[in-house]
Amino acid sequence: MKQEQLKAWQPDQFDRFVRILEQDQLNHAYLFSGFFGSLEMAQFLAKSLFCTDKVGVLPCEKCRNCKLIEQEEFPDVTLIKPVNQVIKTERIRELVGQFSQAGIESQQQVFIIEQAEKMHPNAANSLLKVIEEPQSEVYIFFLTSDEEKMLPTIRSRTQIFHFKKQEEKLILLLEQMGLVKKKATLLAQFSQSRIEAEKLANQASFWTLVDESERLLTRLLAKKKKVISKLLN
């Protein structure tokens, strides 16, 4: 997602981060609660760290680094997602190990962790240890849709930003993708993130399920009506 879209999507958070960048006060660990634009914001901030052709504090979106980050292929920006609902501690340890073994100092590294609530405390702690080193240039973005489930150690050591669901904007986006208003509204209400909504919008099996659920619900309601009228008569 390009920054214009991100700005339209989460204008307040975008402005706040631009100010943080202008003041050169980017923290080393953030907790982004809510999925609406949070991944995109983490990527935007990563671009601002690695862009080779910045316009003021803003990444250009055109240089090799910006493009690779957008495609999730930039070597120093690691995106970690749960596999089978778990973020394995070994995977985090391996990453942290690679990083410290290389003995790279003053080299920027960004970790973006999706569904960070699925991370084991040990994994979280090894990551947090890295950013506590005085010379560390590691930046970590913990992304979660369930802030309550986040470990207290993470919550207390990170700055929390909320990325509220932008239902109206999501409905518009889905309509632009070709969905009729009714379907767009239903999907916007159901989805936890833009990415999820876009994926489901194109999934025939999802809409079959919706149709079947609707039919089932209609039948159940009809049955309930019958029972009630029987009881009343």
Ligand SMILES: [Zn+2]
């Ligand atoms: Zn750039």
